[in-house]
Amino acid sequence: MEHSATAGRQGLTRRARLRAETSAEIKAVALRLMSEGGPDAISLRAIAREMGMTAGAIYGYYATRDDLITTLVRDLYGALADTVEAARDALPAEDTAGRVMAWAGAFRDWALAHPEGFRLVYGDPVAGYQVPEGGAAPEAERRACAGISDLAAAAWPHAEPFQPAVAWDWSDFDPHLADAARADHPELPPAALALGLRLWGRMHGLVSLEVYGHLRTQTTEPGKLYRAEMLALVTSLGLAAPDAVRP
Template structure:
């Protein structure tokens, strides 16, 4: 049986390790924000933190291990944010649910610009994700959330896509493996609709995160709200004020 002193020492060691790991990840994202994806190297992080290269390898064996952890953390954070907004709006009208998810996505991106750039910007040069992807569960939750938007809109929008030529062969098998079990009744046209919704939301948010709207408008929030309202109307749904 471990003594109180041993337990205290072990707990302190684990706490310090967790704190150092968190700092490594924070520094990695800061380096990427200032120098681009290829700025993430273990040696550069060690230099920023005043550590030796050998010491940092005790936390992450390779640069790819660190990037995989970062991607998983980022996707999990995003999935938690949009899932919470979607759940909170569960009893509301379709427009409210779609708008809640979209606003949560934008709010998360603006609060986590480095994370947004890591998963939706330029890829990290030379990075090789593990088999199954860097964040299979969290990424699946985000994809399922987008399919949920289409599922909510489809009863109102189906007649608008009666002439759609999409079939299942038009989509990536990995995407379908995530979406079809959750929404088995959605047709191919609805999956395409989910991707179009994603394009609308992602476009403006990307411009804002990368700073391209700063010299164009002082009210990017109004621009996003009106674009979102137009998107909802295009689905045959009256948007909320």
């Protein structure tokens, strides 16, 4: 009886492992198809053909194409959040300039290593895809937004005198975003939230141009261009640019 129970547990473990491996392969094939034919190339039947599976078998892993896309976005966005948080947290909390540069550099490195993932999370819509209520990856999105907000909050005491003369009100922002910012940093004004969005825009802008190939004919040194932009960003916050940190 004991031997039978142990064998059953091992069998379940083996089945779970094989299922996880197949699920990971399905996601890898989906991203490859997307890289070759764009986001609309993702279909369960096409993936099944690539993997030598029947259509019925692949539906046992993902009931619909939208389920697969949602899983991809959640996994990719989560991995991105892990990456940028780890880069930031490798530096001490008081090194605001270094943490801004580290976050930005990790963001670019991840995007270049996972261009299809970057496009799926931030750019290319998939025809007919219905985003789940609350978003495909709400937790990862919350972490990314909170991370940028934290960087803006840390920079605010230095950056405030250098901000443009624009009158901001909490009503200028999405209510959920404003509520989260006020909960995390009740001492800060709405202008600090605007600063966070501007930080995100400057970090994201050149990376997006690079991932989509728009810089390819413009410069042979996109990394140098990005570093210069991030150093200018740090300087605009009233912080001393860290010489040793590479974005």
